Amino acid sequence: MKKVLLIDLMNMFVRNFSAVRLTNDDGDHVGGVYGTLNSLQSQIKKHGPDIVSVVWEGKGSSERRRKTLKEYKEGRKFRGLNRHFEYSQEDEKESFARQLHLLKECLDELPVYQPAVQYLEADDQIAYSCRNFFKNDAKIIVSTDRDFFQLVDERTAIFRPVKTKEHPKGELIDIDWMMEKEGVFPPNYALLKAVVGDKSDNIGGINGVGEKSLKRDFPLFYERESADVSNLLEYAGQQKNSKYEKYVDSAELLKRNYEIVQLLDIDVNIQSIQALEKSYENKELKFNSYQLRLKLMDENMAPSNIDNWISSFMSVSREPITL
Numbered sequence: 001m002k003k004v005l006l007i008d009l010m011n012m013f014v015r016n017f018s019a020v021r022l023t024n025d026d027g028d029h030v031g032g033v034y035g036t037l038n039s040l041q042s043q044i045k046k047h048g049p050d051i052v053s054v055v056w057e058g059k060g061s062s063e064r065r066r067k068t069l070k071e072y073k074e075g076r077k078f079r080g081l082n083r084h085f086e087y088s089q090e091d092e093k094e095s096f097a098r099q100l101h102l103l104k105e106c107l108d109e110l111p112v113y114q115p116a117v118q119y120l121e122a123d124d125q126i127a128y129s130c131r132n133f134f135k136n137d138a139k140i141i142v143s144t145d146r147d148f149f150q151l152v153d154e155r156t157a158i159f160r161p162v163k164t165k166e167h168p169k170g171e172l173i174d175i176d177w178m179m180e181k182e183g184v185f186p187p188n189y190a191l192l193k194a195v196v197g198d199k200s201d202n203i204g205g206i207n208g209v210g211e212k213s214l215k216r217d218f219p220l221f222y223e224r225e226s227a228d229v230s231n232l233l234e235y236a237g238q239q240k241n242s243k244y245e246k247y248v249d250s251a252e253l254l255k256r257n258y259e260i261v262q263l264l265d266i267d268v269n270i271q272s273i274q275a276l277e278k279s280y281e282n283k284e285l286k287f288n289s290y291q292l293r294l295k296l297m298d299e300n301m302a303p304s305n306i307d308n309w310i311s312s313f314m315s316v317s318r319e320p321i322t323l
Contacts, residue, residue: 008143
């Protein structure tokens with residue numbers, strides 16, 4: 001059994017771009033590219049994977065879900081740096097694009113796969129890969145996006161690189177964690193999100209329903225069986241209490257939301273599947289540490305821990321894989 005590390009790349013890049021206050025010798029902000037490469041080597045060192053996949057958002061990735069909900073991810077604003085850089089918003093956008101381009105050039109020199117399938121979000125690509133290409137392997141998904149919780153199973157865990165007092169270096173999410181901390185059997189997390197909605201993606205849920213009350217009123221969330229909208233509506237329809245009426249009345253909303261948020265059985269056409277498969281199968285990987293150093297030097301970057309990066313990246317297998 002191989003160990004596969006799947007990185008939600010934009011999630012990692014945005015966090016580092018926003019949080020890492022680092023400039024190069026010219027005074028330009030480089031925290032995004034430096035922080036992402038440093039985070040990547042750190043995750044490789046921590047988990048010791050055989051295969052590393054850094055997954056990009058595909059071009060037009062939101063369009064598929066906008067056919068179901070036109071407001072999906074609408075109105076998202078550029079958040080900018082959360083540090084005290086004296087940049088205009090336009091300068092920040094330029095810095096974001098510049099660093100993202102440099103990051104892609106650096107990743108091209110590393111032994112990592114880089115799927116970027118048109119019309120597919122990173123979550124879709126990761127979910128499909130986990131449940132099809134790598135279904136018999138041990139998988140760790142690195143992201144702070146809680147939508148991935150629904151994918152947790154005996155061979156799939158999530159590593160959330162969020163610092164807390166209890167877990168200053170991040171936290172591994174497995175089935176036991178989900179049952180103890182969330183009180184939700186992992187596949188049923190999609191159903192929970194369908195009911196309460198997701199403000200970050202502009203998905204509205206049932207008014208007045210929060211996660212705590214939902215879990216309290218529906219035991220199916222923590223029962224170790226997969227449940228969907230029909231199961232929830234069936235249970236609600238059997239209850240004599242009037243508080244369940246709002247669920248039955250919101251049946252169409254729940255079906256729509258579930259279609260958008262669930263990653264367990266995504267609607268992927270054959271062309272997208274073939275493109276995603278091509279990103280992995282029999283692809284020749286390389287590791288050119290010299291070119292990596294040159295690309296960083298061209299940006300006047302000389303990380304003091306570059307040797308640690310090189311050591312971590314060298315540990316990743318470059319053998320072609322067959323799906």
